[in-house]
Amino acid sequence: MYFILVLATGFLLYHHLPIALAQSVNDQSLNVESFVESLNSPTSMAFLDSNNIMVLEKDGQVRLVSNGQLQSQPVLRIPVDTQSERGLLGIAVEKNMSIGGDSDPDNNGRDIFLYYTESAGDEGEGELKNRVYKYTWNGQTLENPTLILDLPAIPGPNHDGGKLTIGPDNYLYGVIGDLNHDGMLQNFPDGPPPDDTGVLFRINPIDGTPAPDNPFSPDPADPLSKYFAYGVRNSFGIAFDPVTNVLWNTENGPASNDEINIVEPGFNSGWQTIMGPISSSGNTEDDLVNFEGSHYRDPVLTWLDPPALTDIEFLNSTSLGEAYSNNVFVGDNNNGNLYYFKVNPDRNGFLLDTVPDLVIDNEEEQSSVVFGSGFGSIADLITGPDDGFLYILSHDNGIIYRITPA
Numbered sequence: 001m002y003f004i005l006v007l008a009t010g011f012l013l014y015h016h017l018p019i020a021l022a023q024s025v026n027d028q029s030l031n032v033e034s035f036v037e038s039l040n041s042p043t044s045m046a047f048l049d050s051n052n053i054m055v056l057e058k059d060g061q062v063r064l065v066s067n068g069q070l071q072s073q074p075v076l077r078i079p080v081d082t083q084s085e086r087g088l089l090g091i092a093v094e095k096n097m098s099i100g101g102d103s104d105p106d107n108n109g110r111d112i113f114l115y116y117t118e119s120a121g122d123e124g125e126g127e128l129k130n131r132v133y134k135y136t137w138n139g140q141t142l143e144n145p146t147l148i149l150d151l152p153a154i155p156g157p158n159h160d161g162g163k164l165t166i167g168p169d170n171y172l173y174g175v176i177g178d179l180n181h182d183g184m185l186q187n188f189p190d191g192p193p194p195d196d197t198g199v200l201f202r203i204n205p206i207d208g209t210p211a212p213d214n215p216f217s218p219d220p221a222d223p224l225s226k227y228f229a230y231g232v233r234n235s236f237g238i239a240f241d242p243v244t245n246v247l248w249n250t251e252n253g254p255a256s257n258d259e260i261n262i263v264e265p266g267f268n269s270g271w272q273t274i275m276g277p278i279s280s281s282g283n284t285e286d287d288l289v290n291f292e293g294s295h296y297r298d299p300v301l302t303w304l305d306p307p308a309l310t311d312i313e314f315l316n317s318t319s320l321g322e323a324y325s326n327n328v329f330v331g332d333n334n335n336g337n338l339y340y341f342k343v344n345p346d347r348n349g350f351l352l353d354t355v356p357d358l359v360i361d362n363e364e365e366q367s368s369v370v371f372g373s374g375f376g377s378i379a380d381l382i383t384g385p386d387d388g389f390l391y392i393l394s395h396d397n398g399i400i401y402r403i404t405p406a
Contacts, residue, residue, distance in 0.1 A: 023401055025338070025372035030320060031406040032372065035391065036065050039398040043379050044163070046091045048110065048137070050386035055393070055400070058087035060116070062142060065400070076135070076142040079119040081128055085234075086153065089162025090115035090132075092172060094205070110137045113205065115162045115174060117153050128153045130160055130176060134205065148208030149226075151176050151196050159234040163311070168245040172205040175249065177234030178271065185230045187273040187289045194223040194230075198271065200238070200249070200263060202228040215266035215293040224291060229267035231288070231296075233275070236333075236379075237311035238263075243326050244347050248300075250309040250330060251275075258306040259299035260330065260341075262348060266293045276302040277359065300349050301341070304361040308333035313381035317388030320403065329371070329390060331378025338378065338392065340371035375401060 023032040041058040048054060053065040054075070062076040080088050094111035112135045120128045132149035135142035153160065159177030167173050178198035183191040185198045202211045203226055216224035228247075237250035247263040257276035261269060273288055274281045277298050285296050303309070310331040318325045328341040328350070341350040352358065354368035376396030384391055384402075392401040 023372065023374040025403060026370070029406050031404050033402050033404060034399050035068060035402040036070050036400040037398065038070060039063065039400070041087075041395055042393050042398060042400075043087065043089050043395065044091045045380050045382060045391070045393050045400065046093045046112075047382065047385050048093060050384075053391075053400070054091060054093070054112065056088045056091055056114070058082055058089075058395075060088045062088070062091075062114070075140065078114070078116055081117045081119050081153070081157075084157035085160050086117035086130075086157050088114065088116040089160060090164040090174060092164035092166050092174075095166055095170060108137065108139045111135070111205065112137050112142055113148075113164055113166075113172060114142075115164050117160060130162070132164070132172075132174060132208070148172075148205070149174070149201065149203060152179060155180055161232075161235055163236060163238050165238055165240070166205065167202070167247070168240055169211075170205070171202050171211045173200060173202050173228065173238060173247065175200050175232060175235045175238055177232065182272070184289045186271055187231055187268070187287075189289055194227070196223060196226075198230055198232045199227045200229040200232060200235075200247075200267075201226045216291050228265060229263050229269065230291075230294075231267075231269040231271050233269075233271040237309065237313075237330070237381075239312045239314055241326070241343075241347060242314055242316040246347070248312055248314075248328075250312050251299075252308055253303075253306050256304055256306060258303040258309045260301045260309070260312065260328075261299050262297065264295075264297075266295050268294045268296050270296055276304070280359075298358075300358070301352070301355070302359045303366075304359055305366075307335050307337065307366075310378050311381045313383060313390070315388075315390055316383050319384075319388030320390065320405065329381055331375070331381055331392065333377040333395075336373055336375045336377065336394075336396070337370050338372035338375060338381075339369045341369065372403075 043056045045055045055063045060078040060080040061074040064071045064075050092113040115132050118131050130151040130153045133145045136144045156179045161175040161177040164174040181197045210225040234252045251259040253275045313329045330339040355365045376394040379395040380393035382391045390403040
């Protein structure tokens with residue numbers, strides 16, 4: 001029996017129906033447990049505090065997990081378009097979370113940010129859009145939606161991105177893929193001007209205005225003023241290094257060249273001119289669309305055969321052992337693999353003796369970076385704010401797994 005799967009790379013492929021595999025990790029001192037089950041195609045999650053997690057389901061439901069129990073009723077239902085990679089996709093929670101005790105156990109008044117593909121309505125009277133809304137958590141539901149970022153969704157229907165995070169600078173960061181556009185933001189010099197596709201944005205979480213020191217333009221009327229980076233094909237993972245406060249992301253290639261990147265202000269990731277190392281592309285930086293303030297840099301690591309990389313997480317914890325503290329875990333869609341990388345002393349790359357050219361192009365190199373397997377399509381990774389364990393959200397299995405000491 002077969003089914004059609006839309007990969008993160010944007011291709012339709014035929015696969016055998018999946019066989020459930022046991023979850024495992026290579027480190028015998030660690031254990032994998034099913035923490036929460038019975039979720040429906042979850043896409044992202046975020047801790048409200050030590051005991052409460054909000055989980056997004058692709059079809060528009062926001063679920064609450066309290067003390068390890070999935071609550072029976074959603075805290076919000078949103079009408080979303082779910083074609084291909086559209087849906088309820090990303091969440092970020094206002095900072096000042098209290099760990100190990102909270103004067104307000106319900107976190108009333110906290111701002112919650114959601115990224116989703118807003119439905120055009122039953123009659124199709126509205127224009128399909130990807131949007132970021134700010135909600136207020138009242139302890140039981142999300143209320144008072146305020147639109148803070150209006151983004152395109154056409155033509156798509158894939159490459160919608162959707163991941164959100166609050167940066168160390170307290171600005172809201174998020175990513176939208178190229179939606180199959182061929183514009184200047186995709187490095188076509190004669191293409192349409194900037195149109196909010198294929199970018200990482202950085203905005204004020206209060207009202208959605210551009211951060212004042214963004215790299216490309218100080219003019220709020222200029223679309224470039226919202227952008228932190230561009231030239232991104234699609235991404236399902238962004239994370240800040242807790243030591244350096246530098247942003248990293250994963251990026252999905254087409255038929256080749258998935259990437260892990262360091263994203264400094266003004267980064268041009270190179271798509272559609274460059275994917276993977278520039279030396280293998282046949283192009284130079286002069287072939288890119290170079291806005292004032294932009295720069296290109298090669299990926300930290302490239303997969304020649306794309307596993308459809310998803311989320312990236314710096315484990316900001318010693319709970320799994322000192323060796324894992326502030327190092328990198330990455331998930332994928334195609335294999336159900338969890339990858340692990342030790343960051344080098346300068347924190348600008350990985351210690352990878354097994355992949356000297358930083359391009360994974362054979363099975364031996366691929367096996368050398370696999371840390372765990374059997375997780376299905378990994379949609380999100382997060383460090384528990386109190387216990388310091390690694391939480392893994394499986395889109396396929398509808399389960400939050402947790403890696404703990406054995």
